[in-house]
Amino acid sequence: MSGGSYIFNTPAGQGLKDFDKVQAKPALLNAFLQDWNDNVAQWTAASVIGDPWSNQNDAPRAWYFNPQKTGWPADGQTVPITWTPFPNRLSTFFGPTGQIEKGGQLQGPLKDAQIYQLADLNTVTSGNKQFVLYSPDPKATNVLKVPATKCPGIKWDGDYIGFSPVGPRGWLDEYCEWSITWANNVPGSEMESITFTCENPAYWLTLWNVSPDIVTQLYQLYCDPAVKVEDLYLTYPDGSANAGQPVIDPTTGRPAYNPTNKWNSGTLKLPGVSGGAMHLTSPPNTLSAEIYLAAASTIQRTSANSTNPQALICCAQYGQNFRNSDPHIGAMGNAAAESSLVTLADPVGLYIQRPNASLFKLPPNSPPFEKFWTVKRGVLDPNNASGMDSILQMTFAVPPGAGFSMKDIQVIDPLQGAQPLLSAGQIAKTMQIALRVVAQTPPKGTPANPRMACVRPQPAASLQPWPAQLLPSSLFYGTSPTDLPSRLAAGTQVELALIVQGASDDTTTANARIQFDNPGVSATVTEYIPNASAIPGLTNSGGTQAFILQVSIAANAQTGPLSVRALNPGEAPNPSVSEHPYASGLALVVAAT
Numbered sequence: 001m002s003g004g005s006y007i008f009n010t011p012a013g014q015g016l017k018d019f020d021k022v023q024a025k026p027a028l029l030n031a032f033l034q035d036w037n038d039n040v041a042q043w044t045a046a047s048v049i050g051d052p053w054s055n056q057n058d059a060p061r062a063w064y065f066n067p068q069k070t071g072w073p074a075d076g077q078t079v080p081i082t083w084t085p086f087p088n089r090l091s092t093f094f095g096p097t098g099q100i101e102k103g104g105q106l107q108g109p110l111k112d113a114q115i116y117q118l119a120d121l122n123t124v125t126s127g128n129k130q131f132v133l134y135s136p137d138p139k140a141t142n143v144l145k146v147p148a149t150k151c152p153g154i155k156w157d158g159d160y161i162g163f164s165p166v167g168p169r170g171w172l173d174e175y176c177e178w179s180i181t182w183a184n185n186v187p188g189s190e191m192e193s194i195t196f197t198c199e200n201p202a203y204w205l206t207l208w209n210v211s212p213d214i215v216t217q218l219y220q221l222y223c224d225p226a227v228k229v230e231d232l233y234l235t236y237p238d239g240s241a242n243a244g245q246p247v248i249d250p251t252t253g254r255p256a257y258n259p260t261n262k263w264n265s266g267t268l269k270l271p272g273v274s275g276g277a278m279h280l281t282s283p284p285n286t287l288s289a290e291i292y293l294a295a296a297s298t299i300q301r302t303s304a305n306s307t308n309p310q311a312l313i314c315c316a317q318y319g320q321n322f323r324n325s326d327p328h329i330g331a332m333g334n335a336a337a338e339s340s341l342v343t344l345a346d347p348v349g350l351y352i353q354r355p356n357a358s359l360f361k362l363p364p365n366s367p368p369f370e371k372f373w374t375v376k377r378g379v380l381d382p383n384n385a386s387g388m389d390s391i392l393q394m395t396f397a398v399p400p401g402a403g404f405s406m407k408d409i410q411v412i413d414p415l416q417g418a419q420p421l422l423s424a425g426q427i428a429k430t431m432q433i434a435l436r437v438v439a440q441t442p443p444k445g446t447p448a449n450p451r452m453a454c455v456r457p458q459p460a461a462s463l464q465p466w467p468a469q470l471l472p473s474s475l476f477y478g479t480s481p482t483d484l485p486s487r488l489a490a491g492t493q494v495e496l497a498l499i500v501q502g503a504s505d506d507t508t509t510a511n512a513r514i515q516f517d518n519p520g521v522s523a524t525v526t527e528y529i530p531n532a533s534a535i536p537g538l539t540n541s542g543g544t545q546a547f548i549l550q551v552s553i554a555a556n557a558q559t560g561p562l563s564v565r566a567l568n569p570g571e572a573p574n575p576s577v578s579e580h581p582y583a584s585g586l587a588l589v590v591a592a593t
Helices: 011-022 026-048 088-094 114-121 201-210 213-220 289-298 309-316 328-334 424-428 472-478
Strands: 076-081 125-127 130-131 145-147 161-162 177-182 191-197 341-344 351-354 373-379 390-397 410-413 417-420 432-440 465-472 485-489 492-501 513-516 519-534 544-553 559-566 584-591
Touching: 011 026, 011 201, 011 373, 011 390, 026 201, 026 289, 026 559, 026 584, 088 114, 088 145, 088 177, 114 125, 114 390, 114 424, 114 584, 177 201, 177 424, 191 373, 201 213, 289 328, 289 341, 289 432, 289 513, 309 328, 328 432, 351 390, 351 485, 410 424, 465 472, 465 485, 465 559, 472 544, 485 492, 485 544, 492 519, 513 519
Parallel strands: 485 584
Antiparallel strands: 076 432, 125 130, 145 161, 177 191, 191 390, 341 432, 351 432, 373 390, 410 417, 465 492, 492 544, 513 559, 519 544, 559 584
């Protein structure tokens, strides 16, 4: 590999297509492409560092390479990693192989039809009681619970906790989500069309910061013509002082974007009214989480069970066990990194693969199977020569004039044979989601990839706060899920919230200290919040703390990536970087505008 700066592309090259669709100005396209490259570069830098603050054996990740530091390998081997996007945790916890009745809610395991209903509609009835996977009401008592202990295996006889990840599509946590249009807009009646998406929310957050108008036009093209720009605003939550009012992002001066706006929320599509699947919304379904998982998986483990995907993820703690995705991605990345340097192939992204035609039984005189699904965003391999599509959004529907409806199609189930198509989940089980890693032979003389023990918490004496998110305080109070690095203009002042994990119990506003690696940037802590909201990419909420900061960026501050660290009260005034590392990937200093 040769050195040099590499520019990251947008997933499936969609950025160029989107700007061409709306005929946007070249200056906006250039700004967007630069911002996108900066974001991927920052997430990559953070993922390579790992977590040396709150965990042991989670860093360094020297065998995950950054092409912006090394250059792109000319002889790298691309390795596809695929998985089925139906949420496996629903089948694991609530299906016939589990013992969910020990949780005291359900009378027994659910049948396949009930699990499909749960995935499509977020509701199921058991023992004349209705249960849901998610409710916007924090006091709801009918949210399904699952065993709290899942490592090294599920402890059915132990404590139970509410199902997570939360959110209006939180349970669709395999990097693929869908929205269904039902006949006569009656959920559970007969499906008319399904939109599947695997597109990351960061793309839309980045594009919004460049031009809300472009985002609105694309929503109108790909989601619903009735979309208005104000429909996409992030607003303050109920119960807050500014409830219902738009959240203003001080770094842009405009209302912030709401990834779970009414046109991209839930699994029910009401044309002209609400619903749709523009991009992913489940908290773990982020591109930054994908990069972090890939980098974490490169660490080799001393555990005897390191070849077992579920045992490995319990050991390495880089994702959620019992998904189809995370354990498999981690195991494949781990195997590749045993003898090769690894990175995610560019364009970095998650991609839908075309449905498996052999698993569908169509009625007589049916149109060809290819007519039932349409690629809306992304790229379809025209000849299926490589076997790797780069689909970002796809719809499935019976072609007009076919003379039959969705329920007349049969899907081949490996255990039950041909079954009528009644659920989007049945289609999801015929599909694959893919990412691609590039494996590169390390230079001659490179020592073997060292093996580490399982990840475990740092002892109390060594625990340091792990900076996980840095965003304008208005977005923090407005509960924005953004994982974008904050852009801080030279010569300005801004109030930010630094979200960390692992701050010591004796931290207060008075003794809190935040430091940046750029001498032109300084911060004063105005408030310390010991129990803050969760951060994007985390499966479970809670366990985070927040520092509210007044940040000053000098007019002559060096532009570029900005690293940060939060010191515990007992630490020395200015520890060395080896004693307390800085966290990358959370912010950049940009030129004054």
